[in-house]
Amino acid sequence: MRKFSVLAASLLIVACSPASEPETSMHPQMEVDPYSFNENYREYLATLSSDEFEGRAPASKGEELTVAFIENKFRNWGLKPYDGEANSYRQEVPLVKMTPYSVSEMNFSDSDLGAFSYKQDMMAWSPRVQEEVSLEGSEMVFAGYGIVAPEFGWDDYQGLDVEGKTVVVLVNDPGYDSGDEEVFNGRAMTYYGRWTYKFEEAARQGAAGIIVIHETGPAGYGWGVIAGGSPVRFDLARDNKNMDRTQIEGWITQEAADKLFARVGSSYEEMREQAQQPDFAPVALNTAMSITVKSDFEYLSSPNLIGFIEGSERPEEHIIYMAHWDHLGMNPITSDDQIYNGAQDNASGTAGVMALAEFFASQPQPERSVVFVLVTAEERGLLGSNWYANNPMLPLSKAVAGINMDVLNVYGPMKDMVVVGYGNSELEEYLARYVEQQDRYVAPEPTPEAGSFYRSDHFNLAKRGVPMLYAKGGNDHVEFGVEYGKEKRAEYVQVAYHKPADEYDPEWDLRGVQQDLWLYYWIGNELANSEAWPNWYEGNEFRAIRDATAEERQ
Numbered sequence: 001m002r003k004f005s006v007l008a009a010s011l012l013i014v015a016c017s018p019a020s021e022p023e024t025s026m027h028p029q030m031e032v033d034p035y036s037f038n039e040n041y042r043e044y045l046a047t048l049s050s051d052e053f054e055g056r057a058p059a060s061k062g063e064e065l066t067v068a069f070i071e072n073k074f075r076n077w078g079l080k081p082y083d084g085e086a087n088s089y090r091q092e093v094p095l096v097k098m099t100p101y102s103v104s105e106m107n108f109s110d111s112d113l114g115a116f117s118y119k120q121d122m123m124a125w126s127p128r129v130q131e132e133v134s135l136e137g138s139e140m141v142f143a144g145y146g147i148v149a150p151e152f153g154w155d156d157y158q159g160l161d162v163e164g165k166t167v168v169v170l171v172n173d174p175g176y177d178s179g180d181e182e183v184f185n186g187r188a189m190t191y192y193g194r195w196t197y198k199f200e201e202a203a204r205q206g207a208a209g210i211i212v213i214h215e216t217g218p219a220g221y222g223w224g225v226i227a228g229g230s231p232v233r234f235d236l237a238r239d240n241k242n243m244d245r246t247q248i249e250g251w252i253t254q255e256a257a258d259k260l261f262a263r264v265g266s267s268y269e270e271m272r273e274q275a276q277q278p279d280f281a282p283v284a285l286n287t288a289m290s291i292t293v294k295s296d297f298e299y300l301s302s303p304n305l306i307g308f309i310e311g312s313e314r315p316e317e318h319i320i321y322m323a324h325w326d327h328l329g330m331n332p333i334t335s336d337d338q339i340y341n342g343a344q345d346n347a348s349g350t351a352g353v354m355a356l357a358e359f360f361a362s363q364p365q366p367e368r369s370v371v372f373v374l375v376t377a378e379e380r381g382l383l384g385s386n387w388y389a390n391n392p393m394l395p396l397s398k399a400v401a402g403i404n405m406d407v408l409n410v411y412g413p414m415k416d417m418v419v420v421g422y423g424n425s426e427l428e429e430y431l432a433r434y435v436e437q438q439d440r441y442v443a444p445e446p447t448p449e450a451g452s453f454y455r456s457d458h459f460n461l462a463k464r465g466v467p468m469l470y471a472k473g474g475n476d477h478v479e480f481g482v483e484y485g486k487e488k489r490a491e492y493v494q495v496a497y498h499k500p501a502d503e504y505d506p507e508w509d510l511r512g513v514q515q516d517l518w519l520y521y522w523i524g525n526e527l528a529n530s531e532a533w534p535n536w537y538e539g540n541e542f543r544a545i546r547d548a549t550a551e552e553r554q
Contacts, residue, residue, distance in 0.1 A: 057329025079307030124250030166209035172218030188448030323349035324378030349405035404458035409473030421453030
Protein backbone atom coordinates (compact mmCIF):
# COMPACT_ATOMS: atom_id res chain seq x y z
CA MET A 1 0.00 0.00 0.00
CA ARG A 2 1.48 3.37 -1.05
CA LYS A 3 2.65 5.66 1.72
CA PHE A 4 3.42 9.35 1.71
CA SER A 5 5.30 11.64 4.05
CA VAL A 6 3.33 13.77 6.48
CA LEU A 7 6.56 15.50 7.40
CA ALA A 8 6.80 16.77 3.83
CA ALA A 9 3.37 18.30 4.16
CA SER A 10 4.51 19.98 7.35
CA LEU A 11 7.53 21.64 5.75
CA LEU A 12 5.75 23.53 2.98
CA ILE A 13 7.17 27.03 2.74
CA VAL A 14 4.62 29.76 3.30
CA ALA A 15 4.79 33.28 1.92
CA CYS A 16 2.46 36.14 2.85
CA SER A 17 0.19 36.34 5.87
CA PRO A 18 -1.66 33.41 7.50
CA ALA A 19 -4.97 34.84 6.26
CA SER A 20 -4.01 34.37 2.62
CA GLU A 21 -1.32 31.65 2.83
CA PRO A 22 -1.86 29.52 5.96
CA GLU A 23 1.02 28.07 7.90
CA THR A 24 1.55 24.33 8.14
CA SER A 25 2.32 22.84 11.54
CA MET A 26 4.36 19.74 12.30
CA HIS A 27 2.41 16.52 12.65
CA PRO A 28 3.51 13.83 15.10
CA GLN A 29 3.24 11.07 12.47
CA MET A 30 6.21 10.79 10.13
CA GLU A 31 4.59 8.31 7.77
CA VAL A 32 1.01 7.15 7.54
CA ASP A 33 -1.08 4.71 5.58
CA PRO A 34 -3.31 7.03 3.52
CA TYR A 35 -6.19 4.55 3.72
CA SER A 36 -6.10 3.90 7.45
CA PHE A 37 -6.94 6.84 9.69
CA ASN A 38 -9.03 5.01 12.29
CA GLU A 39 -9.66 1.27 12.17
CA ASN A 40 -12.77 1.66 14.35
CA TYR A 41 -14.62 3.79 11.80
CA ARG A 42 -16.38 0.83 10.21
CA GLU A 43 -17.68 -0.36 13.58
CA TYR A 44 -19.14 3.07 14.37
CA LEU A 45 -20.80 3.29 10.94
CA ALA A 46 -22.28 -0.21 11.12
CA THR A 47 -23.59 0.28 14.66
CA LEU A 48 -25.23 3.65 14.07
CA SER A 49 -26.98 2.44 10.92
CA SER A 50 -28.07 -0.95 12.28
CA ASP A 51 -31.72 -1.97 12.47
CA GLU A 52 -31.43 -1.89 16.25
CA PHE A 53 -31.03 1.91 16.11
CA GLU A 54 -34.33 2.21 14.17
CA GLY A 55 -33.29 5.07 11.89
CA ARG A 56 -32.18 7.45 14.68
CA ALA A 57 -35.28 9.67 14.72
CA PRO A 58 -35.33 12.44 17.34
CA ALA A 59 -37.36 11.64 20.47
CA SER A 60 -37.44 7.87 19.80
CA LYS A 61 -35.92 4.62 21.00
CA GLY A 62 -33.38 5.05 18.20
CA GLU A 63 -32.36 8.38 19.72
CA GLU A 64 -31.85 6.79 23.14
CA LEU A 65 -29.54 4.13 21.70
CA THR A 66 -27.64 6.64 19.56
CA VAL A 67 -27.10 9.10 22.39
CA ALA A 68 -25.96 6.38 24.80
CA PHE A 69 -23.55 4.94 22.23
CA ILE A 70 -21.92 8.28 21.44
CA GLU A 71 -21.82 9.50 25.04
CA ASN A 72 -20.13 6.30 26.15
CA LYS A 73 -17.43 6.70 23.51
CA PHE A 74 -16.87 10.39 24.30
CA ARG A 75 -16.50 9.53 27.98
CA ASN A 76 -14.12 6.63 27.34
CA TRP A 77 -11.91 8.85 25.19
CA GLY A 78 -11.72 11.46 27.93
CA LEU A 79 -13.46 14.29 26.07
CA LYS A 80 -14.62 17.10 28.30
CA PRO A 81 -18.44 17.25 28.48
CA TYR A 82 -20.62 20.13 27.33
CA ASP A 83 -22.08 20.46 30.83
CA GLY A 84 -19.19 19.99 33.24
CA GLU A 85 -21.28 20.30 36.38
CA ALA A 86 -23.68 17.57 35.30
CA ASN A 87 -20.94 15.62 33.53
CA SER A 88 -23.21 15.52 30.49
CA TYR A 89 -22.50 15.75 26.78
CA ARG A 90 -26.11 16.67 26.03
CA GLN A 91 -27.36 20.06 24.95
CA GLU A 92 -31.13 19.70 24.92
CA VAL A 93 -32.86 21.21 21.90
CA PRO A 94 -36.55 22.16 22.41
CA LEU A 95 -38.64 21.24 19.38
CA VAL A 96 -42.23 21.63 18.32
CA LYS A 97 -43.89 19.25 15.86
CA MET A 98 -46.54 20.99 13.75
CA THR A 99 -49.13 18.90 11.95
CA PRO A 100 -51.57 20.76 9.70
CA TYR A 101 -54.84 18.83 9.65
CA SER A 102 -56.81 21.32 7.58
CA VAL A 103 -55.59 23.62 4.81
CA SER A 104 -58.23 25.50 2.86
CA GLU A 105 -58.06 26.39 -0.80
CA MET A 106 -56.25 29.61 -1.65
CA ASN A 107 -59.03 32.01 -2.60
CA PHE A 108 -58.81 35.42 -4.26
CA SER A 109 -60.82 38.59 -4.31
CA ASP A 110 -60.76 38.36 -8.10
CA SER A 111 -63.25 35.55 -8.71
CA ASP A 112 -61.95 35.08 -12.28
CA LEU A 113 -58.81 33.52 -10.81
CA GLY A 114 -60.76 30.69 -9.27
CA ALA A 115 -59.19 28.91 -6.28
CA PHE A 116 -55.76 27.26 -5.98
CA SER A 117 -56.03 23.71 -4.67
CA TYR A 118 -53.84 22.36 -1.87
CA LYS A 119 -50.96 20.23 -3.20
CA GLN A 120 -52.15 20.53 -6.81
CA ASP A 121 -51.59 24.28 -7.30
CA MET A 122 -50.08 25.34 -4.02
CA MET A 123 -48.57 24.23 -0.73
CA ALA A 124 -49.11 26.41 2.32
CA TRP A 125 -48.60 26.24 6.06
CA SER A 126 -48.19 28.56 9.00
CA PRO A 127 -44.85 28.79 10.82
CA ARG A 128 -46.67 30.23 13.84
CA VAL A 129 -47.53 27.96 16.74
CA GLN A 130 -51.25 28.67 16.64
CA GLU A 131 -54.06 26.19 16.25
CA GLU A 132 -55.73 28.29 13.55
CA VAL A 133 -54.20 30.96 11.32
CA SER A 134 -56.39 32.80 8.83
CA LEU A 135 -55.12 35.31 6.33
CA GLU A 136 -58.09 37.26 5.00
CA GLY A 137 -58.00 39.64 2.06
CA SER A 138 -54.21 40.05 2.00
CA GLU A 139 -53.16 42.19 -0.98
CA MET A 140 -50.67 40.42 -3.23
CA VAL A 141 -47.55 41.99 -4.69
CA PHE A 142 -44.78 40.55 -6.85
CA ALA A 143 -41.44 41.35 -5.17
CA GLY A 144 -39.03 39.87 -7.71
CA TYR A 145 -36.62 37.52 -5.96
CA GLY A 146 -37.50 38.82 -2.50
CA ILE A 147 -33.85 39.69 -1.87
CA VAL A 148 -32.10 42.46 0.04
CA ALA A 149 -28.36 42.02 -0.60
CA PRO A 150 -26.31 45.20 -0.02
CA GLU A 151 -23.03 43.59 -1.09
CA PHE A 152 -24.58 42.88 -4.49
CA GLY A 153 -26.34 46.24 -4.72
CA TRP A 154 -29.73 44.55 -4.77
CA ASP A 155 -32.97 45.44 -2.94
CA ASP A 156 -36.26 44.03 -4.21
CA TYR A 157 -38.13 45.65 -1.32
CA GLN A 158 -36.90 49.18 -1.91
CA GLY A 159 -39.78 51.61 -1.51
CA LEU A 160 -42.25 48.78 -0.87
CA ASP A 161 -44.55 48.73 2.16
CA VAL A 162 -45.65 45.10 2.64
CA GLU A 163 -47.43 45.47 5.98
CA GLY A 164 -50.41 43.09 5.87
CA LYS A 165 -49.59 42.02 2.31
CA THR A 166 -48.52 38.72 0.76
CA VAL A 167 -45.39 38.85 -1.37
CA VAL A 168 -44.95 36.53 -4.34
CA VAL A 169 -41.29 35.86 -5.20
CA LEU A 170 -39.12 33.83 -7.55
CA VAL A 171 -36.98 30.93 -6.41
CA ASN A 172 -33.13 31.12 -6.54
CA ASP A 173 -31.39 34.42 -7.35
CA PRO A 174 -30.76 36.75 -10.32
CA GLY A 175 -27.35 35.22 -11.04
CA TYR A 176 -28.86 31.84 -11.84
CA ASP A 177 -31.53 33.21 -14.14
CA SER A 178 -29.29 35.67 -15.98
CA GLY A 179 -26.38 33.25 -16.36
CA ASP A 180 -24.11 36.31 -16.01
CA GLU A 181 -21.08 35.59 -13.81
CA GLU A 182 -21.03 39.29 -12.87
CA VAL A 183 -24.51 39.06 -11.31
CA PHE A 184 -24.40 37.62 -7.77
CA ASN A 185 -22.37 34.38 -8.21
CA GLY A 186 -23.60 33.54 -11.68
CA ARG A 187 -25.16 30.09 -11.87
CA ALA A 188 -23.92 29.18 -8.37
CA MET A 189 -26.68 29.84 -5.87
CA THR A 190 -26.01 32.29 -3.06
CA TYR A 191 -27.61 32.29 0.36
CA TYR A 192 -30.16 34.75 -1.03
CA GLY A 193 -31.45 32.13 -3.44
CA ARG A 194 -32.65 29.78 -0.70
CA TRP A 195 -36.36 29.77 0.00
CA THR A 196 -35.62 29.79 3.74
CA TYR A 197 -33.89 33.16 3.35
CA LYS A 198 -36.86 34.51 1.39
CA PHE A 199 -39.24 33.49 4.18
CA GLU A 200 -37.02 35.19 6.77
CA GLU A 201 -36.65 38.38 4.73
CA ALA A 202 -40.39 38.67 4.13
CA ALA A 203 -40.93 38.48 7.89
CA ARG A 204 -38.28 41.16 8.49
CA GLN A 205 -40.06 43.36 5.99
CA GLY A 206 -43.34 42.94 7.88
CA ALA A 207 -45.23 40.89 5.27
CA ALA A 208 -48.27 38.88 6.35
CA GLY A 209 -47.55 36.06 3.89
CA ILE A 210 -44.99 34.89 1.35
CA ILE A 211 -45.42 32.58 -1.62
CA VAL A 212 -42.46 31.26 -3.65
CA ILE A 213 -43.01 30.33 -7.30
CA HIS A 214 -41.70 26.86 -8.01
CA GLU A 215 -39.62 26.08 -11.08
CA THR A 216 -37.75 22.78 -11.25
CA GLY A 217 -34.43 24.08 -12.63
CA PRO A 218 -33.67 26.89 -10.16
CA ALA A 219 -35.33 25.05 -7.27
CA GLY A 220 -33.23 21.94 -7.84
CA TYR A 221 -36.18 19.55 -7.48
CA GLY A 222 -39.63 18.97 -8.95
CA TRP A 223 -43.06 19.93 -7.63
CA GLY A 224 -43.46 16.37 -6.35
CA VAL A 225 -40.79 16.98 -3.72
CA ILE A 226 -42.80 19.91 -2.37
CA ALA A 227 -46.30 18.47 -2.63
CA GLY A 228 -45.59 14.76 -2.29
CA GLY A 229 -43.96 14.68 1.12
CA SER A 230 -45.42 14.76 4.59
CA PRO A 231 -47.01 18.08 5.59
CA VAL A 232 -45.67 17.62 9.13
CA ARG A 233 -43.10 20.29 10.00
CA PHE A 234 -40.72 20.78 12.90
CA ASP A 235 -39.28 23.93 14.37
CA LEU A 236 -37.46 25.12 17.44
CA ALA A 237 -39.86 25.72 20.33
CA ARG A 238 -39.46 29.44 20.88
CA ASP A 239 -41.00 31.53 23.63
CA ASN A 240 -42.64 33.86 21.11
CA LYS A 241 -44.30 30.92 19.29
CA ASN A 242 -42.86 32.29 16.03
CA MET A 243 -45.12 35.31 16.10
CA ASP A 244 -42.29 37.25 14.43
CA ARG A 245 -42.73 35.08 11.33
CA THR A 246 -45.25 35.67 8.55
CA GLN A 247 -48.68 34.18 9.08
CA ILE A 248 -48.48 32.04 5.94
CA GLU A 249 -45.55 30.56 4.01
CA GLY A 250 -45.84 28.47 0.89
CA TRP A 251 -45.28 27.67 -2.76
CA ILE A 252 -47.32 27.86 -5.95
CA THR A 253 -46.70 26.13 -9.26
CA GLN A 254 -45.42 27.97 -12.31
CA GLU A 255 -48.84 27.46 -13.93
CA ALA A 256 -50.57 29.06 -10.95
CA ALA A 257 -48.16 32.00 -11.15
CA ASP A 258 -49.09 32.48 -14.81
CA LYS A 259 -52.72 32.87 -13.76
CA LEU A 260 -51.78 35.52 -11.20
CA PHE A 261 -49.62 37.47 -13.63
CA ALA A 262 -52.24 37.28 -16.39
CA ARG A 263 -54.38 39.33 -13.98
CA VAL A 264 -52.05 42.29 -14.69
CA GLY A 265 -51.52 41.55 -18.38
CA SER A 266 -48.24 39.69 -17.97
CA SER A 267 -46.86 36.14 -17.65
CA TYR A 268 -44.39 34.21 -15.53
CA GLU A 269 -41.65 34.48 -18.15
CA GLU A 270 -42.17 38.22 -18.59
CA MET A 271 -42.15 38.86 -14.85
CA ARG A 272 -39.08 36.68 -14.42
CA GLU A 273 -37.27 38.69 -17.10
CA GLN A 274 -38.37 41.95 -15.54
CA ALA A 275 -37.16 40.89 -12.06
CA GLN A 276 -33.62 40.36 -13.38
CA GLN A 277 -33.22 44.05 -14.17
CA PRO A 278 -31.34 46.21 -11.64
CA ASP A 279 -34.08 48.83 -11.78
CA PHE A 280 -36.86 46.32 -11.06
CA ALA A 281 -39.84 47.76 -9.18
CA PRO A 282 -42.40 45.62 -7.32
CA VAL A 283 -45.69 44.96 -9.11
CA ALA A 284 -49.10 45.03 -7.41
CA LEU A 285 -51.11 42.00 -8.58
CA ASN A 286 -54.48 43.69 -8.08
CA THR A 287 -55.96 40.86 -6.08
CA ALA A 288 -56.11 39.78 -2.44
CA MET A 289 -55.57 36.30 -1.07
CA SER A 290 -57.34 34.40 1.72
CA ILE A 291 -56.42 31.06 3.28
CA THR A 292 -56.87 29.21 6.59
CA VAL A 293 -54.52 26.64 8.16
CA LYS A 294 -55.39 24.55 11.23
CA SER A 295 -52.67 22.60 13.01
CA ASP A 296 -51.94 20.34 15.97
CA PHE A 297 -48.75 20.73 18.02
CA GLU A 298 -46.54 18.45 20.06
CA TYR A 299 -43.54 19.61 22.11
CA LEU A 300 -40.42 17.43 22.08
CA SER A 301 -36.82 17.57 23.24
CA SER A 302 -33.80 16.04 21.54
CA PRO A 303 -30.10 16.56 22.35
CA ASN A 304 -27.09 17.81 20.50
CA LEU A 305 -24.04 15.87 21.70
CA ILE A 306 -20.97 17.96 22.44
CA GLY A 307 -17.55 16.92 23.68
CA PHE A 308 -14.30 18.84 23.47
CA ILE A 309 -10.57 18.84 24.04
CA GLU A 310 -9.57 21.99 25.87
CA GLY A 311 -6.78 24.09 24.39
CA SER A 312 -3.62 24.46 26.43
CA GLU A 313 -2.96 28.12 25.59
CA ARG A 314 -6.08 29.74 24.07
CA PRO A 315 -9.02 27.58 25.18
CA GLU A 316 -11.79 29.95 24.02
CA GLU A 317 -10.40 29.88 20.48
CA HIS A 318 -11.68 26.68 18.92
CA ILE A 319 -12.14 24.50 15.85
CA ILE A 320 -15.49 22.78 15.32
CA TYR A 321 -16.14 19.36 13.78
CA MET A 322 -19.83 18.86 13.03
CA ALA A 323 -22.23 16.23 11.69
CA HIS A 324 -25.88 15.37 12.29
CA TRP A 325 -26.63 12.10 14.07
CA ASP A 326 -30.36 11.97 13.27
CA HIS A 327 -32.22 10.41 10.37
CA LEU A 328 -35.86 9.70 9.48
CA GLY A 329 -36.67 6.88 11.88
CA MET A 330 -39.35 4.34 10.96
CA ASN A 331 -42.50 4.09 8.87
CA PRO A 332 -44.78 1.69 10.79
CA ILE A 333 -47.53 1.87 8.16
CA THR A 334 -45.72 0.06 5.34
CA SER A 335 -45.50 -3.72 5.19
CA ASP A 336 -42.12 -3.46 3.50
CA ASP A 337 -38.85 -2.40 5.12
CA GLN A 338 -39.92 0.06 7.80
CA ILE A 339 -36.51 1.37 8.90
CA TYR A 340 -34.79 4.38 7.33
CA ASN A 341 -31.32 3.34 8.48
CA GLY A 342 -29.55 6.43 7.13
CA ALA A 343 -26.20 4.69 6.70
CA GLN A 344 -24.70 7.25 4.35
CA ASP A 345 -27.02 10.03 5.54
CA ASN A 346 -25.59 10.52 8.05
CA ALA A 347 -24.19 7.64 10.06
CA SER A 348 -21.17 8.07 7.80
CA GLY A 349 -20.56 11.65 8.95
CA THR A 350 -21.36 10.90 12.60
CA ALA A 351 -18.88 8.03 12.56
CA GLY A 352 -16.37 10.42 10.97
CA VAL A 353 -16.65 12.93 13.82
CA MET A 354 -16.33 10.07 16.31
CA ALA A 355 -13.21 8.75 14.57
CA LEU A 356 -11.66 12.23 14.63
CA ALA A 357 -12.53 12.72 18.30
CA GLU A 358 -10.93 9.40 19.18
CA PHE A 359 -7.79 10.24 17.24
CA PHE A 360 -7.45 13.78 18.61
CA ALA A 361 -7.85 12.42 22.13
CA SER A 362 -4.77 10.22 21.57
CA GLN A 363 -2.60 13.16 20.45
CA PRO A 364 -0.78 15.90 22.39
CA GLN A 365 -3.06 18.62 23.76
CA PRO A 366 -3.63 21.33 21.13
CA GLU A 367 -3.11 25.05 21.79
CA ARG A 368 -6.70 25.85 20.85
CA SER A 369 -9.76 23.83 21.83
CA VAL A 370 -11.25 21.27 19.45
CA VAL A 371 -15.02 20.86 19.74
CA PHE A 372 -16.97 17.87 18.41
CA VAL A 373 -20.65 18.69 17.81
CA LEU A 374 -23.12 16.01 16.74
CA VAL A 375 -26.43 17.75 16.16
CA THR A 376 -30.02 16.58 16.13
CA ALA A 377 -32.98 17.35 13.86
CA GLU A 378 -31.04 18.14 10.70
CA GLU A 379 -33.62 16.22 8.74
CA ARG A 380 -36.30 18.42 10.33
CA GLY A 381 -34.79 21.66 9.02
CA LEU A 382 -31.23 22.05 10.42
CA LEU A 383 -32.75 22.67 13.84
CA GLY A 384 -30.07 21.22 16.12
CA SER A 385 -27.32 23.23 14.46
CA ASN A 386 -29.56 26.30 14.55
CA TRP A 387 -29.98 25.87 18.30
CA TYR A 388 -26.23 25.39 18.77
CA ALA A 389 -25.44 28.46 16.67
CA ASN A 390 -27.71 30.51 18.95
CA ASN A 391 -26.48 28.81 22.12
CA PRO A 392 -22.82 27.91 21.46
CA MET A 393 -20.63 26.29 24.08
CA LEU A 394 -17.90 28.84 23.30
CA PRO A 395 -18.37 32.28 21.68
CA LEU A 396 -18.67 31.95 17.92
CA SER A 397 -16.53 35.06 17.57
CA LYS A 398 -13.74 32.80 18.89
CA ALA A 399 -14.55 29.95 16.49
CA VAL A 400 -11.53 29.73 14.19
CA ALA A 401 -13.23 27.50 11.61
CA GLY A 402 -15.48 24.50 11.23
CA ILE A 403 -15.63 21.31 9.18
CA ASN A 404 -18.96 19.66 8.43
CA MET A 405 -19.41 16.01 7.43
CA ASP A 406 -22.59 14.89 5.71
CA VAL A 407 -22.80 11.78 3.47
CA LEU A 408 -19.18 10.69 3.26
CA ASN A 409 -17.65 8.68 0.43
CA VAL A 410 -18.10 4.90 0.82
CA TYR A 411 -17.16 3.94 -2.76
CA GLY A 412 -13.39 3.77 -2.49
CA PRO A 413 -10.43 6.13 -2.95
CA MET A 414 -10.97 9.17 -5.13
CA LYS A 415 -8.57 11.43 -6.95
CA ASP A 416 -10.78 14.46 -6.38
CA MET A 417 -11.97 16.20 -3.22
CA VAL A 418 -15.18 18.06 -3.99
CA VAL A 419 -15.82 21.36 -2.21
CA VAL A 420 -19.48 22.23 -1.79
CA GLY A 421 -19.73 26.00 -1.98
CA TYR A 422 -16.39 26.28 -3.81
CA GLY A 423 -14.85 29.73 -3.75
CA ASN A 424 -16.29 30.71 -0.38
CA SER A 425 -13.44 30.80 2.11
CA GLU A 426 -9.72 30.61 2.75
CA LEU A 427 -10.18 27.15 4.25
CA GLU A 428 -9.98 25.88 0.69
CA GLU A 429 -6.31 26.90 0.65
CA TYR A 430 -5.59 24.65 3.61
CA LEU A 431 -7.46 21.81 1.95
CA ALA A 432 -5.69 22.27 -1.39
CA ARG A 433 -2.22 21.90 0.13
CA TYR A 434 -3.06 18.70 1.99
CA VAL A 435 -5.00 17.23 -0.93
CA GLU A 436 -1.87 17.66 -3.02
CA GLN A 437 0.06 15.50 -0.56
CA GLN A 438 -2.37 12.69 -1.36
CA ASP A 439 -1.80 13.14 -5.12
CA ARG A 440 -5.37 14.38 -5.44
CA TYR A 441 -7.01 17.56 -6.64
CA VAL A 442 -9.74 19.91 -5.42
CA ALA A 443 -12.86 20.11 -7.57
CA PRO A 444 -15.88 22.44 -7.32
CA GLU A 445 -19.25 20.80 -6.77
CA PRO A 446 -20.77 19.86 -10.14
CA THR A 447 -24.17 21.55 -9.52
CA PRO A 448 -23.60 24.79 -7.56
CA GLU A 449 -26.97 26.10 -8.74
CA ALA A 450 -28.67 23.59 -6.41
CA GLY A 451 -27.42 25.54 -3.38
CA SER A 452 -26.23 22.47 -1.47
CA PHE A 453 -23.95 24.63 0.66
CA TYR A 454 -27.04 26.12 2.27
CA ARG A 455 -28.70 22.77 2.97
CA SER A 456 -26.50 21.25 5.65
CA ASP A 457 -25.71 22.08 9.25
CA HIS A 458 -22.59 24.19 8.70
CA PHE A 459 -24.84 26.83 7.15
CA ASN A 460 -26.18 27.91 10.55
CA LEU A 461 -22.64 28.66 11.70
CA ALA A 462 -21.73 30.29 8.40
CA LYS A 463 -24.65 32.71 8.85
CA ARG A 464 -22.95 33.83 12.05
CA GLY A 465 -19.63 34.43 10.34
CA VAL A 466 -17.75 31.19 11.10
CA PRO A 467 -15.79 29.99 8.03
CA MET A 468 -17.01 26.46 7.32
CA LEU A 469 -15.59 23.79 5.03
CA TYR A 470 -17.95 21.25 3.50
CA ALA A 471 -15.88 18.92 1.33
CA LYS A 472 -15.78 15.19 0.60
CA GLY A 473 -14.43 12.62 -1.81
CA GLY A 474 -15.87 13.13 -5.27
CA ASN A 475 -16.36 11.08 -8.43
CA ASP A 476 -12.91 10.45 -9.92
CA HIS A 477 -12.25 6.94 -8.61
CA VAL A 478 -8.58 5.99 -8.37
CA GLU A 479 -9.13 2.62 -10.08
CA PHE A 480 -12.38 2.93 -12.05
CA GLY A 481 -12.49 6.56 -13.16
CA VAL A 482 -15.04 9.35 -13.23
CA GLU A 483 -17.95 7.53 -14.82
CA TYR A 484 -17.90 4.88 -12.11
CA GLY A 485 -18.02 7.53 -9.40
CA LYS A 486 -20.87 9.40 -11.08
CA GLU A 487 -22.80 6.17 -11.53
CA LYS A 488 -22.49 5.29 -7.84
CA ARG A 489 -23.61 8.77 -6.75
CA ALA A 490 -26.58 8.73 -9.11
CA GLU A 491 -27.55 5.25 -7.95
CA TYR A 492 -27.52 6.38 -4.33
CA VAL A 493 -29.76 9.37 -5.03
CA GLN A 494 -32.22 7.32 -7.06
CA VAL A 495 -32.33 4.16 -4.93
CA ALA A 496 -31.33 5.00 -1.39
CA TYR A 497 -31.41 8.71 -0.50
CA HIS A 498 -34.06 9.22 2.22
CA LYS A 499 -35.27 5.67 1.59
CA PRO A 500 -35.03 2.41 3.57
CA ALA A 501 -32.38 1.25 1.08
CA ASP A 502 -29.79 3.57 2.68
CA GLU A 503 -28.34 0.63 4.62
CA TYR A 504 -24.83 -0.31 5.67
CA ASP A 505 -23.04 -2.63 3.27
CA PRO A 506 -20.11 -4.62 4.71
CA GLU A 507 -18.64 -4.66 1.19
CA TRP A 508 -18.28 -0.88 1.07
CA ASP A 509 -14.78 0.27 0.22
CA LEU A 510 -14.06 2.70 3.06
CA ARG A 511 -10.58 3.63 1.91
CA GLY A 512 -12.03 6.85 0.52
CA VAL A 513 -13.42 7.87 3.90
CA GLN A 514 -10.04 7.16 5.49
CA GLN A 515 -8.36 9.42 2.92
CA ASP A 516 -10.74 12.23 3.74
CA LEU A 517 -10.46 11.80 7.51
CA TRP A 518 -6.75 12.48 7.26
CA LEU A 519 -7.51 15.73 5.44
CA TYR A 520 -10.08 16.79 8.05
CA TYR A 521 -7.60 16.01 10.80
CA TRP A 522 -4.65 17.81 9.25
CA ILE A 523 -6.62 21.00 8.62
CA GLY A 524 -8.10 21.03 12.12
CA ASN A 525 -4.84 20.13 13.78
CA GLU A 526 -2.96 22.87 11.96
CA LEU A 527 -5.51 25.49 12.93
CA ALA A 528 -5.63 24.20 16.51
CA ASN A 529 -1.90 24.80 16.84
CA SER A 530 -1.56 28.15 15.10
CA GLU A 531 -2.67 31.76 15.50
CA ALA A 532 -4.32 31.94 12.07
CA TRP A 533 -7.85 33.26 11.58
CA PRO A 534 -9.15 32.14 8.17
CA ASN A 535 -11.84 34.31 6.64
CA TRP A 536 -14.46 34.24 3.94
CA TYR A 537 -13.26 35.56 0.61
CA GLU A 538 -14.04 39.14 -0.32
CA GLY A 539 -17.52 39.43 -1.78
CA ASN A 540 -18.88 36.47 0.17
CA GLU A 541 -22.20 37.18 1.90
CA PHE A 542 -20.78 36.16 5.30
CA ARG A 543 -17.53 38.17 5.15
CA ALA A 544 -18.97 41.30 6.79
CA ILE A 545 -20.30 39.28 9.73
CA ARG A 546 -16.88 37.70 10.28
CA ASP A 547 -15.11 41.05 10.02
CA ALA A 548 -17.50 42.59 12.55
CA THR A 549 -16.29 40.15 15.22
CA ALA A 550 -12.58 40.88 14.70
CA GLU A 551 -12.27 43.07 17.79
CA GLU A 552 -13.73 40.32 19.99
CA ARG A 553 -10.88 38.04 18.93
CA GLN A 554 -8.17 40.41 20.13
